[in-house]
Amino acid sequence: MAKKKSSNEERLQKLTPSGKKDESFFEQVFDVVRQVPKGRVTTYGAVAAALGTKLSARMVGWAMNAAHKMSPKVPAQRVVNRAGLLTGKMHFAYPEQMQELLEKEGVKVVHDKVVEFDKLFWDPAVEMGS
DNA sequence: ACGCTGACTATTA
């Protein structure tokens, strides 16, 4: 058996079948999040699953930390947790900024939760599969 | 270099 240390490298290799350059885990997350249509939302798990790291939804959120310093900025407000809760709102410039941005895009948020989140949920894997 | 933390999720008690 190969060493466990190469497991993460293998995973990344599978994500780049085109022999593309080694995009950092972050760039993959940013790319997916930026594909989220306006007025829609997605979850950490969905993005992680689209990258093949569904077991590490935390890494998606962690990537978001660096996302807002990227350019163009990543619509992290469209990324919520599995329950549709704006768990990451506290990491924005202002905690209410996340809800504010979502409402401006047509997403209603009540008590830090996305209204009809189930309908607004956008699966990145669907777009990547088309 | 080792250990803790963390914008998650699912499972078990």
Added chain:
DNA sequence: CTAATAGCCAGCG
């Protein structure tokens, strides 16, 4: 029903 635990992986002290 709620609470706690485990699994994930990379950055930071």
